[in-house]
Amino acid sequence: MGWIEWQVGSGLNIASILLVVIVVAAMLIWVERRLLGFWQDRLGPNRVGPFGLLQVVADMIKIFTKEDWVPPFADRFSFVLAPTIIMIVILLSFSVVPFAPGVGVVDSNVGVLFVLAMASLGAYSVMLGGLSSDNKYALLGSLRAAAQMVSYEVFMGISLLGVVALAGTFNLREIVEVQENGWFVVPQFVGFLIFLIAGVAESHRLPFDIPEAEQEICAGYHTEYSGMKFGMFFVGEYLGLVLISSLITVLFFGGWHGPFGIGLLPPLVWFALKASAFIAFFILLRAAIPRPRYDQLMSYGWLFLLPLSLINLLVTGVVILAAN
Amino acid sequence: MAKITVDGLSYEVNPDNNLLQECLSQGLDLPYFCWHPCMGSVGACRQCAVKTYRDAEDKNGTLVMACMTPASDGAIVSIEDEQASAFRAGVIESLMTSHPHDCPVCEEGGECHLQDMTQMSGHNYRRYDKLKVTHRNQDLGPFLNHEMNRCITCYRCVRFYDDYAGGTDLAAQASHHHTYFGRFEDGTLESEFSGNLAEVCPTGVFTDKPFSEHYTRKWDLQVAPSVCTGCAVGCNTTPGERYGSLRRVVNRYNSEINGYFLCDRGRFGAHYVNTDNRLRSAKDAAGMTLSTEEAEEKLAAVCAQGAIGIGSPRASVEANFALRCLVGEDNYYSGESAQNHEALQWLLSCLEDEAFSCPTIKEMEGADAVLVLGEDVTNTAPRVALALRQSVRSEATRLAAKARIPSWQDAAVRELAQEAQSPLALFSTGATRLDDVASTTLNADPASLLAAAKAVDVRLAGGSPDYDALIPEASSGASKGETMQAVESVCAALIAAQEPLIVCGSHAGVELMRVAASIARTLSALKSAPCALALLPAEDNSVGHAMLVRPQNTLAAALTKLSDGAASAVIIIENDLTRRAPSAAVTAALQAAEQVVVVDHLNTATTRAATLALPSTSFNEYESSRVNYEGRAQLSFQVSQYPSGTKPVEHWLGVDGALHSASLIARCSAEAAGFASLPKILPDALTRVAGLKVPRQSHRYSGRTAMNANVAVNEGKQAVDENSVMAFSMEGALLQQDASVLASPWAPRWSSNQSITKFQAEVGGELKQEQKGVHLLTRSVQSAVVEPDSHVVSGATDPATKGELGVHFVQQIFGSDELSAHSPAIRERLCDAYVALSPPQAASLGATTGDRLVISGTTTELSLVVRTQTPDTVAMIYPGTSAAGESINALDLPHRITLTRAPDQEAGAASLGLAALIVGDAVFSHARAAEE
Amino acid sequence: MSTARKNSALTTLAVLVRDTLTSQVVTLWKVFRHLWVPTDTVQYPEQQPAMASRWRGRIVLTRDPDGEERCVACNLxxxxxxxxCIALQKTEDESGRWKPEFFRINFSRCIMCGFCEEACPTNAIQLTPDFEMAEYKRQDMVWEKEDLLISGTGKYHDTNFYRVAGKAVAGKDKGEARNEAQPVDVRSLLP
Structure with a gap:
């Protein structure tokens, strides 16, 4: 690889990943708006720069220069802390994601658990943001967010266990390597579906953006946020989107492996392609599916997804035992 | 109580009334035009058709006019019957065939009874394809617009103007569908109640002209209940404000005082508040404008120095009381002229006397024998004159009752009564506007009037008056025989009457008021019941002011104190002293005083003499209370906000509690004798409407976000009224059934002023939760009996030298009131100062109407008006008004004067305001008619 | 388990699948296909939109066919x-024609609902297809009569209020309006 030493955990690696992830998340603002535009027979932002690409830059300039206001009635410490938590935990989650051979931050034996742990910590951001705002809509939003995130974490974790059982490891890089000859989406299709749904719920993207349902509760937990603190929640949401897409790629779609062992493209490109497809899919979900009611979301999770994921795990276990 | 069934529901009604009135009283919607609660039914318009049924079996029923049908017990009525509805729709369609399709440019639009009734009857498309009848309009003077095309021939105008108000110059002309309501030729409507035509007319034939000049739809006016400041009657009014200026004043129904009608002084006189003559900023001695802070500092310095205060009968109770608090009761002086002050002391004692009752206007209408002593009520308290005009119909009502004709059958009652009238006796110096309905008139000089009045008293008491002793040699006007005849007929009438009424007033002089009281006392002894005695003070708050002043604290005493140097500073509120005292005394006092603080809303001679002039608020700019001739205190709400720089008197004076009217009123009731019940005038609407304020703006108020956008596009917060139960916005609870704070009546389907029926407990009667004000004085004492003979007749009894004339001052409805004379419309009806002489006197001077006469010994020149009914020894002088034209200070003149013809007559002197006089002074019209 | 109940359980499952899966997937697919549907966006300002003549845009005050102001300041x-957002004051010229002394629209408040046009009895106030009303200062959105009054008749060419209404104005005396007879002579008793 010439003078560039691609090695997991190298400083360059870390810096590049951080940069790429954040830039991608920021660009997603533009991507999402354009895609939504097309799906709604519009153009989306196309005025700033070629194809409106500099819209992100304009948005960034705007959001950085906007008045950054903390309400006098808010609890200032936790109000400032909340948006930073979401940024930090999601960026930390990326540290265990194996993007390609040699590209990654750490190779952790407990990668899957680490991701789940970080996702759980993310709930604090939303809760603190809503509670510290001292605003009834924010409080309602944070209560919804807490319930939703805690609930869907359960199915998310259980749906992953099938994959873990098949791969026999919690190490994400090893999980990818195991899939060289066959993606887990085939044996674990139900698990994939559950993880997909739970992932959307975890990142409270539409249609599961119940904590910030603007028609009901203004903007939910970030009602009182403005300026870059709002920007951090905003970018955090897109980071979450990238993370979930990456995880789906890693866990169910063979990571950097091409389909059916096709190695036509560099591994990193395969990874990016697959992740992008899922990102686009998530945006399509937003364009197409209306938001369910809060109680529907909860009963759907506990009464349908939980049994389904348990059955999936049971069946996987039985199959594995039978195969052995 | 009778029980009737209307459309299947049964109602308890009053069988003395007609069906229409009772249906309306029950809150039912039944269209009508020609009927009016004050004028009865004539069945002219055919709009109130309903079906009546013989009994429950009767399915066909009979179409009848509800206004012509008694609400008899057991009647079965249907308003909604198909045939009745169709009939009403047909009638309105016929009425509308010539209606000119000009609602957008009609001042009545939006508060038009015709619009309401057309909608209610369901007519909306003109099927009639023939031509519309059109009419030429007339110029009816400065008060009313005329647009005859809109007429639907309901005859309400002439029934009010001629039959009710006694006008002679408006009539129905031509025939069939050419019927025309107007004057015989263009010209100002002479009646002083002409303005009511704008409210009586169900459509826009007669509309308020000054209002039209800055026209605003009813829904856009900011309104509040108010009280007229034109005279001592205290009629209830609704002033309307838009874009910061007063737009109009309309009648506000009060069952005891003004009822449905106002006089033209009240209706058109309030526009003085918009004129340039307002004092709008604080000024120092040099006339330099001061900021509010500077002015307050200066005022504080004056107060610290110790000042005396001079109150005013045209300032509110609160303002007068605040001044009294500031300077102390000892230093608070009357702002009334000497004659009025004395008269008011007598008036107050009579108001507390058990022997009398003070009649409301409504009660005056019911009097069956009236004696008016010396007071020209048409010109001093016009609403009283209108009531007295109705009182002569008491005889007709009595006859109708005897013949079992309901009193609302107007045409029948008039037909029955023919010329029969209850007695109305007028003892006056000159002719008055009530002469045409008077049974007895006595025109004589004041001394002779006094003598005749004494004779009445003696005669009533059973004695036989010594006419030779009573009637002085110098008497003029009526002969001794006429006087005796008048006295005899008055006595006979008063003795025969059930409800006699004696009317007198401060313009007639305190001597005559004492005799009036004496007559009333004799009558009450005769009838063993309190006799109605109406003593009319001069101004809107004369009584309230007099109640606050110690009797010995006269204006003369204050002026003397100032000119003697016993006091160095004076605070004068809302008072032009040159109207109250001789010019010399005023000038001497104001020049001697180091500090003269004048708080007023108008520029007057007194504000110009002030070392510190402070702008106060006019009646519509701050909540205030006034006490009328009955001792009834009434609250007048703030209509519009006052501009910065201006402040109410009590705010300027800044005594404890002054900033909030309720607290000042509470303090007044606690500290001032006689005001204990004053807080009862404050409405308790706050508790009734769940703490919501009553909006001053209608729910249709428009232009909120644009009216001030030319100044600043950002809308400020709505002004908050901390002071009152009303809000300066549309917000709050609009009282729909409750008239406790009712400024402008409106009800669904009833946009016009006729919607008042929805707020009346019984149509034509009391309002629901009516705020009638509070009678402050209770009758508990027997005031000192003053023997008529012990009266000192001042001045006039001095033996006259040859050629000397006794001075009698003439009051004029347009001009004698200080404030209304500044109103632009009223100014067009003003005339210059003049002196009226009898034809022989004028001939002896070799002068005719329009010539200039000089008062000997002075340089004062006046125009001459020859009037036939003037006594020979009297010079009737109208002093004019400083608001416009030539004027003199009446109090500068001696009691007796000699007149000479001015040496060089200016060419065209006759035109100086006399043209206005001819149309303005109805007294003169009478005199002129008699001459011709 | 009875057949009926089994059937109902199966039906429930079928409904569940249809609602949660089929319907959502079909929706996703239908929305996705819009990638190939041409967009409706009009590239304003390079491309000017075609405005319907009844579009409710900038408000104008029009004149009648005689060139006189149509507005009679009726306040409706x-x-x-x-x-x-409309404030005006009535005044009257020498001939009795009602006019607005001032007529102010605060366009920063206007919601272009067109109620004013519907209420207008003289067709004076009209909404036009001009929507380019942005200003840098809000104060500039307050328009006075001089700004609002145009020289033409706008959308309605023939309306002439005073030719119909019975009020006499300059150039139209009593009896000259539509369907009007000559003024009556009140001194005459002839029918």
Whole structure:
């Protein structure tokens, strides 16, 4: 690889990943708006720069220069802390994601658990943001967010266990390597579906953006946020989107492996392609599916997804035992 | 109580009334035009058709006019019957065939009874394809617009103007569908109640002209209940404000005082508040404008120095009381002229006397024998004159009752009564506007009037008056025989009457008021019941002011104190002293005083003499209370906000509690004798409407976000009224059934002023939760009996030298009131100062109407008006008004004067305001008619 | 388990699948296909939109066919306005024609609902297809009569209020309006 030493955990690696992830998340603002535009027979932002690409830059300039206001009635410490938590935990989650051979931050034996742990910590951001705002809509939003995130974490974790059982490891890089000859989406299709749904719920993207349902509760937990603190929640949401897409790629779609062992493209490109497809899919979900009611979301999770994921795990276990 | 069934529901009604009135009283919607609660039914318009049924079996029923049908017990009525509805729709369609399709440019639009009734009857498309009848309009003077095309021939105008108000110059002309309501030729409507035509007319034939000049739809006016400041009657009014200026004043129904009608002084006189003559900023001695802070500092310095205060009968109770608090009761002086002050002391004692009752206007209408002593009520308290005009119909009502004709059958009652009238006796110096309905008139000089009045008293008491002793040699006007005849007929009438009424007033002089009281006392002894005695003070708050002043604290005493140097500073509120005292005394006092603080809303001679002039608020700019001739205190709400720089008197004076009217009123009731019940005038609407304020703006108020956008596009917060139960916005609870704070009546389907029926407990009667004000004085004492003979007749009894004339001052409805004379419309009806002489006197001077006469010994020149009914020894002088034209200070003149013809007559002197006089002074019209 | 109950359980499952899966997937697919549907966006300002003549845009005051102001200051537009953004004052010229002394619309409040146009009895106030009304200063959105009054008749060419209404004005005396007879002579008793 010439003078560039691609090695997991190298400083360059870390810096590049951080940069790429954040830039991608920021660009997603533009991507999402354009895609939504097309799906709604519009153009989306196309005025700033070629194809409106500099819209992100304009948005960034705007959001950085906007008045950054903390309400006098808010609890200032936790109000400032909340948006930073979401940024930090999601960026930390990326540290265990194996993007390609040699590209990654750490190779952790407990990668899957680490991701789940970080996702759980993310709930604090939303809760603190809503509670510290001292605003009834924010409080309602944070209560919804807490319930939703805690609930869907359960199915998310259980749906992953099938994959873990098949791969026999919690190490994400090893999980990818195991899939060289066959993606887990085939044996674990139900698990994939559950993880997909739970992932959307975890990142409270539409249609599961119940904590910030603007028609009901203004903007939910970030009602009182403005300026870059709002920007951090905003970018955090897109980071979450990238993370979930990456995880789906890693866990169910063979990571950097091409389909059916096709190695036509560099591994990193395969990874990016697959992740992008899922990102686009998530945006399509937003364009197409209306938001369910809060109680529907909860009963759907506990009464349908939980049994389904348990059955999936049971069946996987039985199959594995039978195969052995 | 009778029980009737209307459309299947049964109602308890009053069988003395007609069906229409009772249906309306029950809150039912039944269209009508020609009927009016004050004028009865004539069945002219055919709009109130309903079906009546013989009994429950009767399915066909009979179409009848509800206004012509008694609400008899057991009647079965249907308003909604198909045939009745169709009939009403047909009638309105016929009425509308010539209606000119000009609602957008009609001042009545939006508060038009015709619009309401057309909608209610369901007519909306003109099927009639023939031509519309059109009419030429007339110029009816400065008060009313005329647009005859809109007429639907309901005859309400002439029934009010001629039959009710006694006008002679408006009539129905031509025939069939050419019927025309107007004057015989263009010209100002002479009646002083002409303005009511704008409210009586169900459509826009007669509309308020000054209002039209800055026209605003009813829904856009900011309104509040108010009280007229034109005279001592205290009629209830609704002033309307838009874009910061007063737009109009309309009648506000009060069952005891003004009822449905106002006089033209009240209706058109309030526009003085918009004129340039307002004092709008604080000024120092040099006339330099001061900021509010500077002015307050200066005022504080004056107060610290110790000042005396001079109150005013045209300032509110609160303002007068605040001044009294500031300077102390000892230093608070009357702002009334000497004659009025004395008269008011007598008036107050009579108001507390058990022997009398003070009649409301409504009660005056019911009097069956009236004696008016010396007071020209048409010109001093016009609403009283209108009531007295109705009182002569008491005889007709009595006859109708005897013949079992309901009193609302107007045409029948008039037909029955023919010329029969209850007695109305007028003892006056000159002719008055009530002469045409008077049974007895006595025109004589004041001394002779006094003598005749004494004779009445003696005669009533059973004695036989010594006419030779009573009637002085110098008497003029009526002969001794006429006087005796008048006295005899008055006595006979008063003795025969059930409800006699004696009317007198401060313009007639305190001597005559004492005799009036004496007559009333004799009558009450005769009838063993309190006799109605109406003593009319001069101004809107004369009584309230007099109640606050110690009797010995006269204006003369204050002026003397100032000119003697016993006091160095004076605070004068809302008072032009040159109207109250001789010019010399005023000038001497104001020049001697180091500090003269004048708080007023108008520029007057007194504000110009002030070392510190402070702008106060006019009646519509701050909540205030006034006490009328009955001792009834009434609250007048703030209509519009006052501009910065201006402040109410009590705010300027800044005594404890002054900033909030309720607290000042509470303090007044606690500290001032006689005001204990004053807080009862404050409405308790706050508790009734769940703490919501009553909006001053209608729910249709428009232009909120644009009216001030030319100044600043950002809308400020709505002004908050901390002071009152009303809000300066549309917000709050609009009282729909409750008239406790009712400024402008409106009800669904009833946009016009006729919607008042929805707020009346019984149509034509009391309002629901009516705020009638509070009678402050209770009758508990027997005031000192003053023997008529012990009266000192001042001045006039001095033996006259040859050629000397006794001075009698003439009051004029347009001009004698200080404030209304500044109103632009009223100014067009003003005339210059003049002196009226009898034809022989004028001939002896070799002068005719329009010539200039000089008062000997002075340089004062006046125009001459020859009037036939003037006594020979009297010079009737109208002093004019400083608001416009030539004027003199009446109090500068001696009691007796000699007149000479001015040496060089200016060419065209006759035109100086006399043209206005001819149309303005109805007294003169009478005199002129008699001459011709 | 009875057949009926089994059937109902199966039906429930079928409904569940249809609602949660089929329907959502079909929706996703239908929305996805819009990638190939041409967009409706008009690239304003390079591309000017075609405005319907009944478009409710900038408000104007028009003149009647004789060139006189149509507005008679009747205040009906102001009272119809739901945001109260019209304020005016009536005045009258020598001939008795009512006119607005001032007529002010605060366009920063206007919601272009067109109620004023509907309320107008003289077709004076009209909404036009001009929507380019942005200003840098809000104060500039307050338009006075001089700004609003145009020289033409706008959308309605023939309306002439005073030719119909019975009030006499300059150039139209009593009896000259539509369907009007000559003024009556009140001194005459002839029918």
């Amino acid at each position: 537009c102001a009272v119809a306005c739901p945001v109260d």
